Amino acid sequence: MNKELEGRVFPPTTPYLVGREKVREFARAVFAQSPLNHDPEAAKAAGFVDVVAPPTFAVVIQEAGLALLLAAPDTGIDFSRIVHGEQKFTYTRPIVAGDELTAILTVTSIKSLGGNDMITAETAISDATGEHVVTATSVLVMRGTE
Amino acid sequence: MSDLVVGQELITGNITLTRFSLVRYAGASGDFNPIHYRDDVAASVGLPGVLAHGMLTMGLAVQPVIDWMGDRGELVEYGVRFTRPVVVDGNGGVVVTVSAKVGAIEDDVTRIDLTVSAANQTVLGKSQVRVKLNK
Numbered sequence: 576m577n578k579e580l581e582g583r584v585f586p587p588t589t590p591y592l593v594g595r596e597k598v599r600e601f602a603r604a605v606f607a608q609s610p611l612n613h614d615p616e617a618a619k620a621a622g623f624v625d626v627v628a629p630p631t632f633a634v635v636i637q638e639a640g641l642a643l644l645l646a647a648p649d650t651g652i653d654f655s656r657i658v659h660g661e662q663k664f665t666y667t668r669p670i671v672a673g674d675e676l677t678a679i680l681t682v683t684s685i686k687s688l689g690g691n692d693m694i695t696a697e698t699a700i701s702d703a704t705g706e707h708v709v710t711a712t713s714v715l716v717m718r719g720t721e
Numbered sequence: 722m723s724d725l726v727v728g729q730e731l732i733t734g735n736i737t738l739t740r741f742s743l744v745r746y747a748g749a750s751g752d753f754n755p756i757h758y759r760d761d762v763a764a765s766v767g768l769p770g771v772l773a774h775g776m777l778t779m780g781l782a783v784q785p786v787i788d789w790m791g792d793r794g795e796l797v798e799y800g801v802r803f804t805r806p807v808v809v810d811g812n813g814g815v816v817v818t819v820s821a822k823v824g825a826i827e828d829d830v831t832r833i834d835l836t837v838s839a840a841n842q843t844v845l846g847k848s849q850v851r852v853k854l855n856k
Contacts, residue, residue: 597749603749634776
């Protein structure tokens with residue numbers, strides 16, 4: 576893996592408009608049953624403008640950032656050997672339907688460990704006003720070729 | 722929340738994952754890697770079977786905590802390590818068990834530690850949820 580990737584900041588992703596039905600669909604898929612995830616009235620009563628996305632929904636936005644990383648020609652990343660090692664989300668607020676979200680991915684670390692390469696990518700996700708919503712941090716492990 | 726103590730068990734629950742769950746998550750998340758729905762592809766890359774998406778396991782594992790917390794607080798951070806694959810049998814699926822206990826109380830942040838297992842093996846490591854509780 577290209578060590579010079581460390582510190583690279585990728586351009587902002589195309590804004591992603593969070594749809595109400597997408598939130599509901601994702602909520603069903605992760606077995607989230609709270610009315611906040613499904614019922615706009617319940618969400619409004621709790622102070623949100625629309626249905627609230629489950630905590631890991633940010634992965635959908637992170638994916639757009641990771642796609643830029645994986646498409647870069649000089650990374651030395653072989654996608655067929657990549658395994659998702661760790662994932663973390665750090666929240667300023669929950670994602671809600673109606674949010675228009677942009678992700679900026681930064682490669683924060685490249686390490687070699689026991690024949691494998693580990694890349695840590697931090698994806699900062701902001702809303703249309705530029706306010707931070709959530710940061711998604713992924714550790715991808717590229718298995719050695721033995 | 723002062724009535725919590727470190728080590729206290731908060732909640733435990735079971736979810737059965739089937740191939741239907743995996744296809745549904747593929748569509749909802751956009752992760753259409755065929756190792757999550759095709760036995761032949763999973764076998765061709767040396768996997769023990771069709772696997773659940775790690776992010777599906779992560780996504781469902783936090784739900785008991787979210788439900789337990791309700792409107793009493795907010796989520797600050799959630800992180801996991803993917804330590805073992807969750808193999809989803811084509812017929813019976815697999816039962817994923819989640820249990821949550823209080824891991825630490827640091828000022829206004831409570832750390833809740835999750836134990837997530839399938840087929841009697843833990844599948845997520847260092848699975849920690851940090852919440853700020855206000856009542």
